[in-house]
Amino acid sequence: MTVPEKSLLVFGATGSLGHHVLNALLDRGTAPESITAVGRNRLRLDELASAGFNTVALDLSDAAGVAEVVARHTDVVLISGSDPNRLAQHRSVIDAAKSADVRHLYYTSGVRADDDRFEVNADHKATEDALIASGLTYTILRNTWYIENYIHALAGSRHTGIMAAAAGDAVVAAASRMDLAEALAVVATTEGHDNVTYSLSGDTDFTYADIAEAMAVVLERDVIYKPVAPDELRAMLTGSGVNGELASFLVNLDETIAAGTFARVGDDLSRLLGRPTTGLVDALTAP
Template structure:
């Protein structure tokens, strides 16, 4: 049986699952891939599909060192924990000590733009990766279309999409497209010490997003712009805690500032096709 050479950290998450599918679609033998994550049920499913698997909590430095050892290439899908920077640097340290050939990191769009504090962890991870001496590829992922699935809950009943983004645009992109781009980079050469900015090929307005929701929900949805203060009051009034509401308001303010607007054609060039439409992303097509 082939020995695993590619380690995918975050394989049990939504993006990680698409990455594994994309690698297989590009001819990678699943036996040469270690799918690592924290969800034991999902790891069992992946094991039955032929992948090597490893349960790992990246907060545990010893576990991280053990799972990294023996792999030539590492895909580090950025985490969502509050202390994810420590987890990311732990992986990078382990990779450097193990002599890993290549680390692929999924960062965030415009991570190095000081106007957007939301990208601070990504920027710090990028800096640590570059300083480590390990060969790297950084893929700065744009805003997921799928993030709007949860946002459809309100419009489903009210017909109103409220957001504090003004008339901003956002080049939202599907996880499948981002996963295909990552798989393309992992399976081809010429990506050493390169940073890719992966946005969709179309800048959508929130009116466009409301129209896509109308198609998916089969009812009219309209976009209503609100102020950050109004949005915060709406969220807290619905039962959301202050911290989460503040985070979501901050996201809208970053979108209003252009954080996730289109950055170029890196994604289209890597996947070799147009990126998904809003309706395709919201329906999983």
């Protein structure tokens, strides 16, 4: 099979970040027929096919299927997964890309992935190591915390006027998915990003009081930040019907934030965008 001059394969295309990545690529003039969107959401894949994209329904645990689809493309975007076995899946993509002599692989990692104090990024660091060791030409984009992660808290704050979290006095240089997707599209469509790692943070270290204030603007009512201890948050979550496993996961996320994982690391994101990063209110109200 003849491979087009440039054919871009996007793993994770049916997820929230993938949706924005595809739109950002189109906005930068990439033709949809030169992009293959890979994911598991068949309804979303049907929509993308109707929009002119090539599509493949595939679970990344299917190593043979991964190898087959990678071999038909020159460039690969690997949006990091969330499955428990995501490291094995990532390595499968990297191995397939190496075997197919892929021209460039772009990977969405996690901010501070090289800091072993933050266990949340262990899979990201292992993926980065495998990618660098593969000898492939790569670009690593270490993404910060999504502002949109706070949207789920809006419903509770609407009723209580409180945003409770076990994050202490932490700051987060959160950014919108749209900004992070646009940054990926920029590096995938311009030169000068070979074997570069970008640490992508928002322009501002937001406090949780800042986030509560933005929620107040969105909800048009007073909202205050209430710092709570991890055990208190766990009890609040389970008391509201959240199962114990999910409650522990959410508490652990807050503890990770409290440790400073998502504080600002530089201006790579705004430099790639060529503009300031999106603020809290705009990101919380974006469609």
